[in-house]
Amino acid sequence: MTKPGEVFEDSRVYDPGIEAIVPRYDELHDAILNAPPQERSASVRVLELGAGTGELTAKLLTRFPESTVLAVDHSENMLTEAERKLETFGDRFEIARGAFPDDYPTERAEYDLVVSSLAVHHLDGEEKRALFDAVYDALVPGGWFVNGDVVRFDADHLETLADTMIQNWVRSKGWEEEEFMDRWEASDDYDDPDTLTDQLVWLREAGFESVTPVWQYYNFAVFGGGKPQ
Numbered sequence: 001m002t003k004p005g006e007v008f009e010d011s012r013v014y015d016p017g018i019e020a021i022v023p024r025y026d027e028l029h030d031a032i033l034n035a036p037p038q039e040r041s042a043s044v045r046v047l048e049l050g051a052g053t054g055e056l057t058a059k060l061l062t063r064f065p066e067s068t069v070l071a072v073d074h075s076e077n078m079l080t081e082a083e084r085k086l087e088t089f090g091d092r093f094e095i096a097r098g099a100f101p102d103d104y105p106t107e108r109a110e111y112d113l114v115v116s117s118l119a120v121h122h123l124d125g126e127e128k129r130a131l132f133d134a135v136y137d138a139l140v141p142g143g144w145f146v147n148g149d150v151v152r153f154d155a156d157h158l159e160t161l162a163d164t165m166i167q168n169w170v171r172s173k174g175w176e177e178e179e180f181m182d183r184w185e186a187s188d189d190y191d192d193p194d195t196l197t198d199q200l201v202w203l204r205e206a207g208f209e210s211v212t213p214v215w216q217y218y219n220f221a222v223f224g225g226g227k228p229q
C-alpha cells in the first residue's frame with residue numbers, strides 16, 4: 001500500500017483542533033467505547049489502529065481499568081504526543097510505529113477488542129477489505145472490532161449536505177474551513193472514505209457476525225461486529 005504521509009504537520013495542534021473540525025468528536029469516541037460487549041472490569045486486550053495522539057487510548061484505558069492496549073500509528077510525531085499523554089497509565093499500554101494493513105495486525109487470535117477512530121478512511125477499498133480480514137484473524141473468538149470513521153454517501157445531495165454541516169460546525173467554532181485546515185496544517189490528500197453500506201458488507205464477508213452501525217452523525221459513523229465464538 002502507499003503509506004500515508006503526515007496528515008498533520010504539527011501534532012501538538014491536533015488535540016486543540018480536532019473538535020473544531022470533527023463534529024461530536026467525543027460522542028463518536030463514546031460510541032466506540034460503549035459498543036463492545038465486554039464488562040468494564042474485564043481484562044481486555046486491545047489493539048488500537050491509528051491511535052494518533054492517544055485521545056481514544058486514554059479514554060479506553062480509563063473506561064476499562066483492567067485493559068491493556070497496543071496503540072499503533074505510522075506517525076512518529078503523533079506517537080510522541082501519545083507517549084506523553086499516556087505516561088500515567090504505566091505499563092498498561094505499548095506504542096508501536098507501523099502502518100496498517102501492511103505491518104499490523106500481525107498477531108492471530110490475540111485481541112479481545114480492536115478499535116480505531118478516524119483513521120481507516122485513509123485506506124482505499126481494497127486495503128480496507130484486507131484490513132478487515134486481518135483484524136478478524138487478530139481477534140479471539142467472541143472478540144469485537146469497532147471502528148469510528150468518516151464515511152461517504154452514495155448520493156451527491158447527501159455529500160453536499162455533509163459538507164455544509166461541517167462548514168457550519170467549523171464556523172460555529174469561529175473559523176472558515178479552508179482557513180482552519182491551512183492554519184492547522186492538516187491535509188485531506190489521504191482521505192478515501194467508502195460508504196457505510198459497503199464497509200458493513202466487507203465486514204460480513206470477512207466473517208464478522210452481528211455487523212451493525214452503532215452511531216451516525218451525517219458522514220461520521222461508528223460500526224463493527226463480532227468474531228463468532
Ligand SMILES: C[S@@+](CC[C@H](N)C(=O)[O-])C[C@H]1O[C@@H](n2cnc3c(N)ncnc32)[C@H](O)[C@@H]1O
Pocket residue numbers: 004007018049050051052053054055056072073074075078098099100101116117118119120122123
Ligand atoms: C485523524 S487521526 C485520529 C487519531 C485518533 N484515533 C483520534 O481519534 O483522535 C488519524 C491517525 O491515523 C494515522 N494513520 C492513518 N492511516 C494510517 C495507516 N495506514 N497506518 C497507521 N496509521 C495511520 C495517522 O497518522 C493519524 O495519527
